[in-house]
Amino acid sequence: MLDPIQYDSIKCGHGSVLSVLQGAIFPGETAWQAPSFETLLANPTCFGFFVAPQKNRETPFGFLLMQTVLDEAEILSFGILPKFRKKGVGSALLQHGLYFLQKQNITEVFLEVAEDNLAALKTYQALNFKQYGKRPNYYNRQKGVTCSALLLKKLLS
Secondary structure (H helix, E strand, O other): OOOOEEEEEOOOOOHHHHHHHHHHHOOOOOOOOHHHHHHHHOOOOEEEEEEEEHHHOOOOOEEEEEEEEOOEEEEEEEEEOHHHOOOOHHHHHHHHHHHHHHHOOOOEEEEEEEOOOHHHHHHHHHOOOEEEEEEEEEEEOHHHOEEEEEEEEEEOO
């Protein structure tokens, strides 16, 4: 059983933590570098949350990074470390972020997800995200293989 979790705000200065965490969450893919995260976090429209055990908040095992424009938001990056998956943590973190967006009067949320990321697709579908488009051959995988990105959106009420 998973220990109680907590959410902490992502802030400027967390770029290195995000880069390392993203690399561990998506092995085999190129993680964003810390300066790229810091550039995003310097923008007041970009924000997010770490998820960590209550007993050890300095060791996050997942994150959700979002950006808003007017009444819309985009999920820029989101993931949970492999050993913490399939425990409902990703869904809980995503719901926490969606609730925060609703409080900010955001009406629609967009994201893109790799077509082969079945666990993420299952989570998004359970939360009523709908596909509205596709970017063929968007993600580069190992050995020259590509994967399409599915474009999803959700209306917030």
